[in-house]
Amino acid sequence: MPKLQVLDHPLIQHKLSLIRDEETGSKEFRALVEEVSMLMAYEVTRDFPLQEIEVKTPVAIAKSKVIAGRKVGLVPILRAGLGMVDGMLRLIPAAKVGHVGLYRDPETLMPVEYYCKLPPDIAERDLIVIDPMLATGGSAAAAITFLKERGAKNIKLMCLIAAPEGIAAVQSAHDDVDIFVAAVDECLNDHGYIVPGLGDAGDRLFGTK
Numbered sequence: 119m120p121k122l123q124v125l126d127h128p129l130i131q132h133k134l135s136l137i138r139d140e141e142t143g144s145k146e147f148r149a150l151v152e153e154v155s156m157l158m159a160y161e162v163t164r165d166f167p168l169q170e171i172e173v174k175t176p177v178a179i180a181k182s183k184v185i186a187g188r189k190v191g192l193v194p195i196l197r198a199g200l201g202m203v204d205g206m207l208r209l210i211p212a213a214k215v216g217h218v219g220l221y222r223d224p225e226t227l228m229p230v231e232y233y234c235k236l237p238p239d240i241a242e243r244d245l246i247v248i249d250p251m252l253a254t255g256g257s258a259a260a261a262i263t264f265l266k267e268r269g270a271k272n273i274k275l276m277c278l279i280a281a282p283e284g285i286a287a288v289q290s291a292h293d294d295v296d297i298f299v300a301a302v303d304e305c306l307n308d309h310g311y312i313v314p315g316l317g318d319a320g321d322r323l324f325g326t327k
């Protein structure tokens with residue numbers, strides 16, 4: 119069974135409350151999403167293996183540790199996933215970034231692909247798919263399927279807010295993908311929005327409506 123981890127660190131939870139607030143404007147929303155993404159990256163990378171090296175300090179030789187040759191790929195689902203990229207890159211600056219463009223058809227709620235540009239070596243990379251919202255799970259499951267079709271093997275999913283329906287959908291489609299979220303909300307409404315959620319993440323990030 120894939121792992122579901124709810125990242126309940128107080129800083130993440132505090133910032134998420136500000137993100138949810140309808141009074142929070144785009145500028146602050148963007149900054150907060152970036153900060154929470156950076157904090158979440160800290161936990162999502164916790165299982166990266168370390169190797170011991172020797173470092174010459176001004177005083178002596180220290181046995182010290184570095185991350186063991188990990189190649190990371192971040193895959194934001196456009197548009198809203200873009201808001202999470204810079205925060206993650208601040209902690210994992212060597213990561214390559216692939217983009218998957220999907221929008222959810224407002225009538226059918228089915229994901230529609232419109233863009234895909236990935237690093238050529240995704241099969242060798244630890245991929246982290248990022249999207250603030252996991253609602254029906256259709257977009258995330260489709261993005262993960264695209265990545266697997268192109269050779270990806272090692273994939274995690276990181277979202278700010280998930281609905282139980284979205285978690286179940288991704289887990290049943292991809293039982294090898296661990297999911298990291300900051301909150302699991304109550305349900306979806308009739309339009310497929312997460313309740314209470316934060317509204318439309320893409321519109322709030324980019325000021326569109």
Ligand SMILES: O=P(O)(O)OC[C@H]1O[C@H](OP(=O)(O)OP(=O)(O)O)[C@H](O)[C@@H]1O
Binds near residue numbers: 195198223250257319
């Ligand atoms: O789990 P699902 O039911 O598929 O819904 C979640 C998707 O919906 C939102 O994107 P949206 O379609 O609004 O596109 P946008 O990022 O361009 O606004 C969100 O960012 C996810 O990608």
Ligand SMILES: O=c1cc[nH]c(=O)[nH]1
Binds near residue numbers: 198310313315317320
């Ligand atoms: O609540 C939701 C559901 C899908 N997409 C969003 O941006 N918000």
Ligand SMILES: [Mg+2]
Binds near residue numbers: 318319320321
């Ligand atoms: Mg949107």
